[in-house]
Amino acid sequence: MLNNIRNNDTVLMSLIVVMVLAAPLLLAPLGAGYPDLMQRFAIFGIFAVGFNILFGLTGYLSFGHAAFLGVGSYSAVWMFKLLSMNIIPAIILAVIISGLFALIIGYVSLRRSGIYFSILTLAFAQMSFNLAYSVLTPITAGETGLQLALDDPRILDAPYEAGQLPTPGLFGLYMNDTWTVNFIGMELQFNVGYYVCGLLLIALFYVALRIFRSPFGMMLRAIKTNQTRLNYTGVNTRPYTLAAFVISGMYAGLAGGLMASMDPLAGAERMQWTASGEVVLMVILGGAGTLLGPVLGAGVIKYFENIFSRMNDQVVESWFLWMPEGLTEFMVAIVHPFVGKGWHLSLGLIFMAVVIFLPGGLIEGANRIIGWIGRRFGSKKTDKSGEAPAPAE
Amino acid sequence: MEAVLLQFMNGLDKGSAYALIALGLTLIFGTLGVVNFAHGALFMIGAFCAIVLNRIFSFSFETIDPTRTDFLGNPMKVSTPYVEKWFGTFGTSLIEYSVLWSIIFAIPVMIAVGIAMERGLIKYFYKRPHADQILVTFGLAIVLQEIIKQIFGANPIPNPAPSSFVGSVDVGVWLGMAEFTVVYPMWRLVYFVFALIVVGGVFAFLRYTTFGMVVRAGMADRETVGLLGIDIDKRFTAMFGLAAVITGVAGVMYTPILSPNYHMGMDFLVLCFVVVVVGGMGSLAGAVAAGFLLGIMQSFAAMSEVKDFLLGFSIDQVIIYLVAVVILLTRPRGLMGRKGMMEE
Amino acid sequence: MGILEVQNVNKRFGGLQALDDVNLNVQENTVHAIIGPNGAGKSTLLNCFIGKLIPDTGTVMFDGKSLLGLKPHQINQAGVSRVFQTPEIFTDLSVIENTMIPAFARRDGAFKLHPFERISDEKDIRARAEEMLVNVGLGEKLDTVASAMSRGDKRRLEMAMCLVQQPKLLLLDEPTAGMARADTNNMIDLLKRLASEMDITFVVIEHDMHVVFSLADRISVLAQGHVIVEDEPGNIKGHPKVQEAYLGTTAH
Numbered sequence: 002m003l004n005n006i007r008n009n010d011t012v013l014m015s016l017i018v019v020m021v022l023a024a025p026l027l028l029a030p031l032g033a034g035y036p037d038l039m040q041r042f043a044i045f046g047i048f049a050v051g052f053n054i055l056f057g058l059t060g061y062l063s064f065g066h067a068a069f070l071g072v073g074s075y076s077a078v079w080m081f082k083l084l085s086m087n088i089i090p091a092i093i094l095a096v097i098i099s100g101l102f103a104l105i106i107g108y109v110s111l112r113r114s115g116i117y118f119s120i121l122t123l124a125f126a127q128m129s130f131n132l133a134y135s136v137l138t139p140i141t142a143g144e145t146g147l148q149l150a151l152d153d154p155r156i157l158d159a160p161y162e163a164g165q166l167p168t169p170g171l172f173g174l175y176m177n178d179t180w181t182v183n184f185i186g187m188e189l190q191f192n193v194g195y196y197v198c199g200l201l202l203i204a205l206f207y208v209a210l211r212i213f214r215s216p217f218g219m220m221l222r223a224i225k226t227n228q229t230r231l232n233y234t235g236v237n238t239r240p241y242t243l244a245a246f247v248i249s250g251m252y253a254g255l256a257g258g259l260m261a262s263m264d265p266l267a268g269a270e271r272m273q274w275t276a277s278g279e280v281v282l283m284v285i286l287g288g289a290g291t292l293l294g295p296v297l298g299a300g301v302i303k304y305f306e307n308i309f310s311r312m313n314d315q316v317v318e319s320w321f322l323w324m325p326e327g328l329t330e331f332m333v334a335i336v337h338p339f340v341g342k343g344w345h346l347s348l349g350l351i352f353m354a355v356v357i358f359l360p361g362g363l364i365e366g367a368n369r370i371i372g373w374i375g376r377r378f379g380s381k382k383t384d385k386s387g388e389a390p391a392p393a394e
Numbered sequence: 395m396e397a398v399l400l401q402f403m404n405g406l407d408k409g410s411a412y413a414l415i416a417l418g419l420t421l422i423f424g425t426l427g428v429v430n431f432a433h434g435a436l437f438m439i440g441a442f443c444a445i446v447l448n449r450i451f452s453f454s455f456e457t458i459d460p461t462r463t464d465f466l467g468n469p470m471k472v473s474t475p476y477v478e479k480w481f482g483t484f485g486t487s488l489i490e491y492s493v494l495w496s497i498i499f500a501i502p503v504m505i506a507v508g509i510a511m512e513r514g515l516i517k518y519f520y521k522r523p524h525a526d527q528i529l530v531t532f533g534l535a536i537v538l539q540e541i542i543k544q545i546f547g548a549n550p551i552p553n554p555a556p557s558s559f560v561g562s563v564d565v566g567v568w569l570g571m572a573e574f575t576v577v578y579p580m581w582r583l584v585y586f587v588f589a590l591i592v593v594g595g596v597f598a599f600l601r602y603t604t605f606g607m608v609v610r611a612g613m614a615d616r617e618t619v620g621l622l623g624i625d626i627d628k629r630f631t632a633m634f635g636l637a638a639v640i641t642g643v644a645g646v647m648y649t650p651i652l653s654p655n656y657h658m659g660m661d662f663l664v665l666c667f668v669v670v671v672v673g674g675m676g677s678l679a680g681a682v683a684a685g686f687l688l689g690i691m692q693s694f695a696a697m698s699e700v701k702d703f704l705l706g707f708s709i710d711q712v713i714i715y716l717v718a719v720v721i722l723l724t725r726p727r728g729l730m731g732r733k734g735m736m737e738e
Numbered sequence: 739m740g741i742l743e744v745q746n747v748n749k750r751f752g753g754l755q756a757l758d759d760v761n762l763n764v765q766e767n768t769v770h771a772i773i774g775p776n777g778a779g780k781s782t783l784l785n786c787f788i789g790k791l792i793p794d795t796g797t798v799m800f801d802g803k804s805l806l807g808l809k810p811h812q813i814n815q816a817g818v819s820r821v822f823q824t825p826e827i828f829t830d831l832s833v834i835e836n837t838m839i840p841a842f843a844r845r846d847g848a849f850k851l852h853p854f855e856r857i858s859d860e861k862d863i864r865a866r867a868e869e870m871l872v873n874v875g876l877g878e879k880l881d882t883v884a885s886a887m888s889r890g891d892k893r894r895l896e897m898a899m900c901l902v903q904q905p906k907l908l909l910l911d912e913p914t915a916g917m918a919r920a921d922t923n924n925m926i927d928l929l930k931r932l933a934s935e936m937d938i939t940f941v942v943i944e945h946d947m948h949v950v951f952s953l954a955d956r957i958s959v960l961a962q963g964h965v966i967v968e969d970e971p972g973n974i975k976g977h978p979k980v981q982e983a984y985l986g987t988t989a990h
Contacts (some may be wrong), residue, residue, distance in 0.1 A: 047679045109719050112726055116429045119528050120667040127664040128715035135711055216842050217853040223839050226828040233839045235814030239849035244851055278532055333646045349536030356530040
C-alpha cells in the first residue's frame with residue numbers, strides 16, 4: 002500500500018509538471034493561453050496549495066490569508082524600490098515578512114479553535130486592511146497603492162534610462178519577456194514571468210506533497226479529527242497548528258511577492274475579506290485536504306473570473322440572437338447581473354452551491370463519477386481509480 | 395472634562411449600532427449554535443429598507459409650472475410626490491418622517507428575510523460541521539451584498555433624518571456646563587435612546603415571557619429542553635426572525651448617520667464579531683456591554699491628543715482589534731463568557 | 739511507595755463535594771480497580787490524573803513527581819495513558835495511522851517539526867504499531883478507516899494506541915461498558931494477558947463486578963466522593979461498608 006502511494010505521487014508530480022510546462026499549449030485552445038492569466042493561475046495555485054496545508058490538513062478555517070498575500074506584495078515592492086529589480090531578494094523578503102506576520106497573528110488566533118479562530122483571523126485581516134489603507138500610509142501609500150518611482154534608490158542596480166520605470170527581472174531576463182510561436186494556427190505565448198511562477202508552483206507543490214506524506218502531516222490530520230485525543234496522546238497540538246499556519250502564511254506571502262514581481266505595485270484591496278474568501282473557495286471547490294484540488298480550484302475560479310468579467314451585454318446578446326427578439330432581451334436581462342461587473346455575484350453563488358451540494362469539492366465529485374462508472378460497467382475501472390488524483394491524504 | 399464627555403458621547407452612536415448587531419448575532423449564536431456570517435447583510439438590508447420606503451414615498455409626477463421658468467428660460471418642471479397629491483400635508487410628513495415609518499416597514503420585511511434565511515438555508519446546516527456553516531453563510535453574505543450593489547449601485551445613498559431631528563442639542567447646558575462645550579447631533583442622541591429601548595425590550599422579553607424563558611433555557615441546554623417535549627425548533631426560527639428584526643431596525647435608524655452602501659454589512663459584521671468575542675461568546679449582556687465599550691474606545695482613539703501621542707498615527711480604525719488581542723491573551727473567554735460555549 | 743499516590747484530594751463543583759479527601763496508593767505492576775455506585779466520583783478522580791481537572795486541594799504524585807498543573811500532553815509524556823469510556827480515536831484515519839501517531843509521540847516528544855520525512859520510511863514505528871495491533875486482535879484491519887469499526891474494535895484500537903506508547907500507568911474508564919458478554923470476556927482475557935506480559939500498572943474504573951473480580955489485584959471502593967475501603971478482592975466482597983454503599987442498608 003505504501004508503495005502504491007509512492008507510485009501515485011510520481012503520477013501526481015508528473016501530471017503537475019506536464020500541466021505547468023505545457024500550459025501555453027494546453028490553454029491556448031481555451032482562449033486562456035496568454036501570460037497575464039497563466040501567471041494568475043500559477044500564483045493563485047501556490048496560494049491555494051499553501052492554504053490547503055492549514056485548512057485541508059488541520060481543519061482550521063482561516064479568513065485572513067489575504068493579509069499575508071498583501072504583506073508579501075508590499076515587501077516585494079519595497080525591495081524593488083530600495084534594493085534591486087531582481088525578483089529573488091524581493092521574493093525572499095516577501096516570504097520572511099509574511100512568515101513573521103503569520104507567526105504573530107497565528108500565535109494570538111490559535112489560542113482559540115473552531116468558530117473563534119475563523120472570526121479572529123477575519124478580524125486580523127480586516128485590521129491589516131485598515132492598517133494598509135489608512136494608518137500605515139507612509140509604508141503602504143494608502144489608497145493609491147505602493148508603486149515604483151523614478152527616484153527610488155535601488156542601490157544594487159545600475160541607473161536606468163531617465164524617464165522610464167524599470168521592469169522586474171531575473172539576471173537579464175525580464176518578467177514581461179514573451180516569445181510568441183505559431184503552432185497549427187494558434188499563437189502560443191511563452192512568457193518568462195509565467196515560467197518563474199510555474200516552476201515555483203511545481204517546487205511548492207512538491208513541498209506540500211512531502212508535508213502531506215510526513216509524520217508532521219499525519220499529526221496535522223490527527224488534529225482535524227480529534228484534537229483532544231492527540232493531547233492525551235502526549236502531543237502538544239499548538240506548535241503543530243502554528244507551524245501549519247506559518248507555512249501556509251509563507252506560501253501566501255510568496256504568492257503576493259510573485260504578484261508584485263509580475264506587476265510591481267501593491268494595493269490594500271489585495272488584503273480585503275473577499276480576497277481571503279476567494280482562496281477559501283478555491284480550496285473547497287477543488288477539494289480541501291486533497292493535493293491536486295487546490296490547484297484545480299484556483300485554475301477554475303481564475304478561468305471563470307476571466308471569462309465572466311470580460312463578458313458584456315453584446316457578448317451575451319450574441320448567444321441568444323437565435324431566439325425571438327423579446328426573448329433575447331429577456332435572456333440578456335437575466336444573465337446581465339451575473340457577468341461583467343457582476344462576477345462577484347456569480348462567485349458567491351458558486352461558493353454556496355459548492356458548500357451545499359459538493360462539500361468534498363471537484364476531486365470528490367470526480368471520484369464519485371469514477372466510482373459510479375466502475376459500478377455501472379463492471380469492476381474493470383475500480384483498479385484504475387487509485388491512479389486518478391484520488392488519494393485524499 | 396468637557397472633551398472627555400464629548401468623546402464619550404461620540405462613541406455612543408457607533409457603540410449602539412455595535413451593541414444591537416452583536417445582540418442579534420448572539421441571539422442566533424446562542425440559540426441555534428450557528429455563527430451567521432450573513433448577519434451583517436441583515437443590517438444592510440434594514441438600511442436599504444429605509445432607502446426603499448423613502449423612494450416609494452418620494453415617487454413623483456412632473457407638472458409644468460407656467461408661472462416660473464428655469465435658468466434656460468423654459469417653463470419650469472415641478473415634481474410632486476404622489477403621496478403629497480393624495481394625502482396633502484399628511485403625505486408631506488410621510489416623506490419627512492420616512493426613517494421612522496421605515497421601522498414599521500422594515501419589521502415585516504426583516505421577519506420574512508430572517509425566516510427565509512433560517513428555513514431556506516441555515517436549517518439544513520445544523521448537523522453539518524461548523525466550517526460548512528461558516529462557509530455557506532459567508533457565500534450568502536457575498537450574494538446579498540452583490541444583489542444590493544446591482545440594484546442600488548456602488549455609491550452610498552444619503553437618507554436624511556426628519557428635519558425636526560436635524561441639528562444639535564447642547565448637552566453641556568443640560569448638565570450645567572458652559573454653553574457650546576458639549577454639542578451633540580440630535581439624531582445620534584435619538585439613536586442611542588432607540589438602542590436602549592430595543593435592548594431593554596429584548597431583555598424584558600426574554601426575562602418575563604414564557605417564550606423568552608424557553609429560549610433562555612434552550613440557550614443553556616438545548617438537548618434537555620428538547621427532551622421536555624417543547625418544540626424548540628419553531629421557537630428558534632422565531633428567534634432568528636427576532637434577531638433579524640433587531641439588526642434590521644438598527645440598520646434603518648442608522649441611515650441618517652451613515653449613508654448606506656453595499657459593503658456596510660460586512661464592515662460592521664467584522665467589528666461586531668470582535669465585539670462578541672470580547673464580550674464573551676453567547677453572553678447577551680456581554681455583547682451589549684462590549685458593543686458600547688468598544689464604540690466609546692474607538693471614539694477616544696480618534697482624539698487628536700491620542701494621535702499626537704502616537705506620533706501621528708491614527709489608531710481609531712484598529713483600536714478595536716488591539717483591545718480584542720489584549721482581551722484574548724488575558725481572558726480567553728471574553729469579559730462575560732461562559733465556559734464550554736462552542737469549545738468542543 | 740506506590741507508582742501513583744493520591745493524598746487528600748478534594749474537588750467541589752458548586753454545592754457538590756465530588757471528591758472528599760481521597761487517598762489512593764497504587765502499587766507498581768498491579769491492576770488496581772476503583773469501584774463504586776453511580777456518581778461516586780470515579781470519573782472525576784480519573785480526570786484529576788490526566789490534567790482534565792485540577793483538584794481544589796491535595797496532591798497527585800506519579801512516579802515521585804506531582805501531576806498537578808501539568809498539561810494533558812505533559813502528563814502523557816510522563817508515562818500516563820488513558821482509555822476513555824467512549825473511545826477517543828482518530829475516526830477519519832486508518833487503524834494503522836491511529837496507532838502510529840502515539841508511537842511517534844512517544845519517540846519524538848510533544849512536538850517535532852519533521853515535514854520532510856516520509857511516513858513510509860518509518861519502518862520501526864510501523865512495525866511497532868503493527869505488532870501492537872496484532873496483539874489486541876486487529877491485525878487484519880490495518881487499513882480500515884477507524885470510524886467504520888464496531889464499538890468493541892474501536893476500544894481495542896484505543897487500547898493499542900495507549901499500549902504502543904509503553905506507558906507506565908494505563909487508566910481504563912469502564913473498558914467493557916456497553917459490550918456483549920462474549921466481547922466482555924474477550925476484553926478480560928486481553929487485559930489479563932497484557933497485565934502479565936507488560937510492565938504496566940493498570941487503574942481500572944468498572945461497574946461490572948465480574949470484570950473487576952477477574953482482573954483486579956486490589957480494589958478501592960468509592961462512595962460519595964470518599965474511599966470507604968481499600969483491600970484485596972477477596973476481602974471486598976463481603977465487606978459490610980461496601981454492601982452499605984451499594985445497597986444503602988443504613989440511611990445516611
